[in-house]
Amino acid sequence: MNTFPTSGLPLSEPIDFLLADVAIRVQLSATNHKLAVARYEAVNKWIERPGSPLEGCVDVFYAQGSMAIGATIASKLVHDEFDIDLIAQLNLPADTPPHRMLDLLEAAIRGEPGSRYHEMTVRCTRCIQIRYADGMHLDVTPMVRLAHLPERCGFIFHARHRHEDRDDRRIVANPWGFAQWFMEHTPAELAFANVFEARAADYEATLFVAKAESEPVPDLVAPHRKSMALIALQLLKRWRNVQYDQREGRCPPSVVLAKFVADNANCTRTLSEELLHQAKQLKLAFARAQLTRELIVVSNPACQSDVFTDRWPEGLEAQGAFLSDLMVLVRKLEQLTGDCDLATMQQILSDLFGERPALEAIRAFNRRAGLAIVQGESRHVPGSGRFDIAAGGSAAAATAITTGAAAASRVTPKHTYFGGPAPR
Incomplete structure (x- = not known):
């Protein structure tokens, strides 16, 4: 050995x-972690701002996936780009059409022309992505809680288009529960x-x-x-x-x-x-x-x-x-x-x-x-x-x-767990 x-x-x-x-x-890195937290707190407030399509509709806003368990790595091999996955649990009807759910979240984040996220917002098949100039991405996934299922379990929504399609679907997910389970086991x-x-x-x-x-x-x-x-x-x-x-x-x-x-x-x-x-x-x-x-x-x-x-x-x-x-x-x-x-x-x-x-x-x-x-x-x-x-x-x-001299952060391709950009 x-x-x-x-x-x-x-x-x-x-x-x-x-x-x-x-x-x-x-x-x-610890520095980029602090930056990510500051950014998703700002996005949470922005989504609930007066006049937003989702004003008063956000029950809870939290990190999911790698960010929730401390396993985030950069999403590109050469450049320092990080994907931060978030859940916006919304107080909306569970039978809301998937494309409509993404419409509402996209409108709430994009805002009016000239507003802070208008030119940074990209619609994906299961989330709305905010792309920062430094390479960090916030992927915000809308969820509706299902009360008969375990804590924070609910529907996330899949829609490739801005109109109803046969491929649209609601998917049961519990990323919060998985994060708790993972941390208990590691x-x-x-x-x-x-x-x-x-x-x-x-x-x-x-x-x-x-x-x-x-x-x-x-x-x-x-x-x-x-x-x-x-x-x-x-x-x-x-x-x-x-x-x-x-x-x-x-x-x-x-x-x-x-x-x-x-x-x-x-x-x-x-x-x-x-x-x-x-x-x-x-x-x-x-x-x-x-x-x-x-x-x-x-x-x-x-x-x-x-x-x-x-x-x-x-x-x-x-x-x-x-x-x-x-x-x-x-x-x-x-x-x-x-x-x-x-x-x-x-x-x-x-x-x-x-x-x-x-x-x-x-x-x-x-x-x-x-x-x-x-x-x-x-x-x-x-x-x-x-x-x-x-x-x-x-x-x-x-x-x-x-x-001694160690190593802090960089690096990886974006995972595709929540889908790529949807066609416009």
């Missing part, structure tokens, strides 16, 4: 440091969460160095306590996006990956073990489905009528393509966690997660490892990814590398 001698620290192997740093570089390991947050904060602080003389550095409080399962989910989403970046058609929905990760969490000791374990479980599930020539079905444990696989996979070919990807992923992760030198690690990490975050993670690791070597606390074993830590200095050296 690529390993430091056992130190009792939550990150004890070079590959664990590197995977953590890749995840930090592709996730939503509790943060305190030691890991503390180390991961320290690395993220260190990296993000470096982003403000150039501005430090003229602007105060913001308070960098991590928005979520991270579990290894949650970081594995972010890495799996990033890997999926790399695989599907140039492909036609839909990619596996983030919520499907999240369901599998939560089902199989809390079984490992290290981040690399967790990621490999989760990849193997996904491979096993999809291999079984493909063997029986059945499409995999994944439902919301908080509401069985909420089917996450309603639009993907479209057929056995799409399912088989994902299974082939998973087989390669498992093979490469097994290589990463074996006897693997840093150059090979960098190549595999680039293949799996993209060149930029992999290269930045390797550079950050080398800086911290080099410092530990200079201080006489660590010694690199040539030709391998192993570092031996000098006697008496193991805790200090490991801590220096663990809490």
